[in-house]
Amino acid sequence: MSEPLLTVADSLKDRARAALGSRNLILVGLMGAGKSAVGRIVASQLAIPFVDSDLEIERVSRMTIPELFAAYGEEEFRALETRVMKRLLKSGPRVVSTGGGAFINERTRKHIKKGGLSVWLKADLDVLWERVNKRDTRPLLKTENPKQTLENLMNARYPIYAQADITVLSRDVRKEIMADEVLKAMIEAQKESAAS
Ligand SMILES: Nc1ncnc2c1ncn2[C@@H]1O[C@H](COP(=O)(O)OP(=O)(O)OP(=O)(O)O)[C@@H](O)[C@H]1O
Numbered sequence: 496m497s498e499p500l501l502t503v504a505d506s507l508k509d510r511a512r513a514a515l516g517s518r519n520l521i522l523v524g525l526m527g528a529g530k531s532a533v534g535r536i537v538a539s540q541l542a543i544p545f546v547d548s549d550l551e552i553e554r555v556s557r558m559t560i561p562e563l564f565a566a567y568g569e570e571e572f573r574a575l576e577t578r579v580m581k582r583l584l585k586s587g588p589r590v591v592s593t594g595g596g597a598f599i600n601e602r603t604r605k606h607i608k609k610g611g612l613s614v615w616l617k618a619d620l621d622v623l624w625e626r627v628n629k630r631d632t633r634p635l636l637k638t639e640n641p642k643q644t645l646e647n648l649m650n651a652r653y654p655i656y657a658q659a660d661i662t663v664l665s666r667d668v669r670k671e672i673m674a675d676e677v678l679k680a681m682i683e684a685q686k687e688s689a690a691s
């Protein structure tokens with residue numbers, strides 16, 4: 496009896512999984528880009544563990560992120576984020592969705608660069624705003640004009656996110672489609688590095 500043919504979707508997952516090897520896949524980008532939502536789907540497609548650094552920080556500190564910011568300030572939060580990220584990236588493969596500021600912090604960025612393949616989910620202001628304005632759980636956006644703050648963060652941070660290994664445009668399409676785009680970009684990046 497002949498083997499069943501692989502479907503296109505299966506081969507996409509298998510090829511992306513092979514491209515990753517034992518490295519971690521680390522999603523970076525601004526609040527609302529879809530790191531948590533898309534990362535979870537990508538991990539399930541690749542059949543590897545998923546971890547969200549914001550949730551892990553909340554788990555180990557037994558505090559929410561707004562509580563951490565209020566009690567200790569951003570600097571302490573960043574120090575905790577660096578420690579958590581270093582630990583999460585020690586062994587792979589896994590998909591790690593980061594908090595929006597993780598890749599911006601120099602020490603955390605070093606761990607991410609060393610810890611695997613980084614993917615920037617890059618979105619425009621309107622897409623981000625549409626997603627983040629529904630909840631007020633992000634301390635950095637508790638300002639008089641949060642949309643302007645988001646735009647300022649984009650201007651300051653986009654040149655740094657651009658250092659990620661791969662950039663995927665986070666558009667206003669279903670999360671599953673975005674997850675497939677991440678898998679395709681992983682395969683393309685592997686082809687390019689094999690050719691160079
Ligand atoms: N492609 C998408 N289509 C529709 N909704 C999306 C998409 N991606 C994300 N969302 C929704 O937008 C909101 C923000 O997404 P998510 O929490 O994944 O962002 P994030 O990049 O992890 O942000 P943060 O840095 O704050 O953790 C969520 O409610 C999520 O379900």
Ligand SMILES: O=C(O)C1=C[C@@H](O)[C@@H](O)[C@H](O)C1
Pocket residue numbers: 525526549560593594595596597632633634635
């Ligand atoms: O963009 C940021 O700096 C942040 C994003 C969130 O994921 C959280 O990590 C926190 O609210 C800070």
Ligand SMILES: [Mg+2]
Pocket residue numbers: 530531532547549592593594
């Ligand atoms: Mg998130």
